[in-house]
Every structure is written in C-alpha cells, then in structure tokens.
Amino acid sequence: MKILVIGKNGQLGRSIQKLISNFNHHKFTLTGREELDLSSSESISKYFDTYSHFDVIINCAAYTAVDRAEDEIDLANRINHLAVKKLAEFANLQNTKLIHISTDYVFDGKNESLYLESDNPNPINVYGKTKLLGEKTVLETMPNNALIIRTSWVYSEFGNNFVKTMLKLGYEKNEINVVSDQIGSPTYAIDLARAILHIISNDNFSKKSFPTEIFHFSNMGETSWSDFAKEIFKLSNLNCKVTPINTDQYPTTAVRPKNTTLSKEKITKQFRFQIPLWKQSLKECLNEIM
Numbered sequence: 001m002k003i004l005v006i007g008k009n010g011q012l013g014r015s016i017q018k019l020i021s022n023f024n025h026h027k028f029t030l031t032g033r034e035e036l037d038l039s040s041s042e043s044i045s046k047y048f049d050t051y052s053h054f055d056v057i058i059n060c061a062a063y064t065a066v067d068r069a070e071d072e073i074d075l076a077n078r079i080n081h082l083a084v085k086k087l088a089e090f091a092n093l094q095n096t097k098l099i100h101i102s103t104d105y106v107f108d109g110k111n112e113s114l115y116l117e118s119d120n121p122n123p124i125n126v127y128g129k130t131k132l133l134g135e136k137t138v139l140e141t142m143p144n145n146a147l148i149i150r151t152s153w154v155y156s157e158f159g160n161n162f163v164k165t166m167l168k169l170g171y172e173k174n175e176i177n178v179v180s181d182q183i184g185s186p187t188y189a190i191d192l193a194r195a196i197l198h199i200i201s202n203d204n205f206s207k208k209s210f211p212t213e214i215f216h217f218s219n220m221g222e223t224s225w226s227d228f229a230k231e232i233f234k235l236s237n238l239n240c241k242v243t244p245i246n247t248d249q250y251p252t253t254a255v256r257p258k259n260t261t262l263s264k265e266k267i268t269k270q271f272r273f274q275i276p277l278w279k280q281s282l283k284e285c286l287n288e289i290m
C-alpha cells in the first residue's frame with residue numbers, strides 16, 4: 001500500500017517512522033509542515049493535486065498546545081478541524097482510507113467510569129472543541145473508510161512531553177508539586193504507532209470498505225499525574241519527592257477534564273491485539289531515553 005503519514009516530526013509521526021523499516025512491503029511517504037501546511041487550505045490542495053493515489057492517510061499532525069489554543073482559536077480550528085475536512089474530502093475523492101487521531105479531551109471528565117466510544121463528548125477547552133469538530137467532520141464527510149482513534153497523555157522519547165519534563169525536573173530539584181486530581185491513562189506513542197501499523201496491515205482494513213468509526217487507544221491501567229511522576233522517578237532512580245496538589249493549586253490557561261480514562265475494549269476486540277500496561281511501556285520508553 002502507498003501510505004501517507006502527515007506530521008512526521010511529532011511524537012506519533014516519529015514513532016511511526018521508527019517502526020516502518022519492519023513494514024517495507026508498504027511504501028511510506030512522510031510529510032511535515034514544510035511539505036504540507038495544515039493551516040493553509042491552498043497548501044493542502046496543492047499537495048494533493050501534486051501527489052495522489054495514496055491507499056491510506058495517517059494524520060498524526062495537530063495543533064496540540066492546549067493552553068495556547070485558548071488564545072489561538074482560529075489557528076487551532078484551522079489545523080484540527082478545517083484541515084481535517086479537506087483531508088477527508090481528498091481521501092473520499094481519491095478512494096483513500098483515513099486514520100485520524102483525536103483526543104480524550106473531547107470529554108468533560110465528569111464520568112466516574114471508563115469512557116466508551118459511544119459516550120457523549122462535551123469538551124471544556126478550545127483544543128478539545130476543535131478536535132471534536134475534526135472528528136465530526138470526518139464522520140460527516142467520510143461515512144466510510146475512516147478510523148478516528150482517540151488517545152490520551154501521549155509521551156515518547158521524541159519531542160517534549162510529561163516524561164521528559166519530569167526527568168529534567170527530577171535531575172534539577174529535590175521536591176516538586178504535581179497535580180493528583182486529574183486521572184487518565186498515559187500512552188506510549190510507540191505503542192500507538194504499533195497499533196496503527198497492525199490495523200492497516202489487517203485485510204479487513206486494507207481490502208474492504210467499512211463504516212467510519214471511533215476507537216479509543218491508550219495504555220492499560222489508569223493513574224494521576226502525580227503517581228505518573230512518582231513512577232518516572234522510581235524507574236529512573238531519581239530521588240525527587242512528589243507532593244500531590246489539587247488542580248486549583250496549579251492554575252492553567254485551559255481547563256483540563258478530571259477523569260478521561262478510556263475503555264480500550266472495542267479496539268482490542270475488533271483488531272485482536274493486546275495493549276501493554278502503562279508502567280511496562282513507561283519502562284520501555286525510559287530505557288530508550290537513557
């Protein structure tokens with residue numbers, strides 16, 4: 001298959017890049033902002049007028065600066081919503097399948113149990129609202145042949161993320177305060193990349209037409225940011241004390257949902273794979289970083 005990966009320089013894009021040597025029966029084209037700028041409708045049209053006939057598009061690119069999005073509403077909307085509409089239109093036109101990545105932040109975090117794909121989204125910040133519009137536009141524009149995969153708390157050996165920030169702070173400080181009343185599941189981007197490559201290699205995905213659906217993916221288990229930080233320090237032998245604090249003691253520009261733990265039952269059953277526990281994947285990532 002000819003596969004286009006959009007967002008090659010992000011955590012997920014780089015994770016896919018790291019794994020594709022094992023999939024050399026497919027031809028991958030990787031693009032970054034320089035080749036395909038999602039904030040510009042002209043750039044998207046020009047790209048697909050020049051390069052076409054992909055079998056699959058994997059959209060890993062997004063406006064992901066959750067706090068900055070509160071002030072850059074238009075830009076976040078262009079990248080997370082309007083660009084996704086264009087991608088879905090081109091995918092339809094060219095008979096291409098689409099894998100689009102979304103977020104747990106489409107939920108308000110008020111659920112007491114795991115979020116199912118069928119639960120009602122109700123985003124409470126601009127980033128979540130623009131990502132939800134992106135999901136809706138895929139469902140409307142492409143009723144068939146797209147998968148929307150919602151993920152959460154993504155980290156990896158690439159780019160900036162919570163794990164790398166904690167490692168830096170753990171080396172510099174003896175004690176830090178970390179929020180303990182936001183609960184979710186961390187996602188090692190390599191595990192998500194593995195899942196995506198597994199899904200597209202499945203005959204049911206590559207050879208058949210299927211109705212567009214939403215799936216959830218993160219590592220198994222749940223934690224708070226403060227327990228996540230404690231585990232990072234424990235596995236890295238860093239002697240930095242974590243003091244749990246409440247969200248209202250750590251004000252941020254964008255409001256965050258309290259509990260966004262996602263149920264992964266649908267994706268694991270439908271595509272027949274297992275997802276590692278978050279602590280196991282954290283260990284793998286820390287080994288890569290070290």
Ligand SMILES: NC(=O)c1ccc[n+]([C@@H]2O[C@H](COP(=O)([O-])OP(=O)(O)OC[C@H]3O[C@@H](n4cnc5c(N)ncnc54)[C@H](OP(=O)(O)O)[C@@H]3O)[C@@H](O)[C@H]2O)c1
Nearest residue numbers: 009010011012033037038039061062064101103151153154
């Ligand atoms: N990170 C998380 O915790 C998290 C949580 C839930 C869901 N997600 C979703 O998971 C997906 C992957 O996230 P990630 O962590 O890999 O994100 P990331 O590391 O922030 O990467 C996002 C990528 O999007 C690219 N991008 C931004 N604006 C662009 C534009 N105008 N044109 C083209 N490319 C543009 C960036 O390019 P540059 O490198 O040039 O800036 C970057 O490479 C996204 O859909 C995100 O919404 C992430």
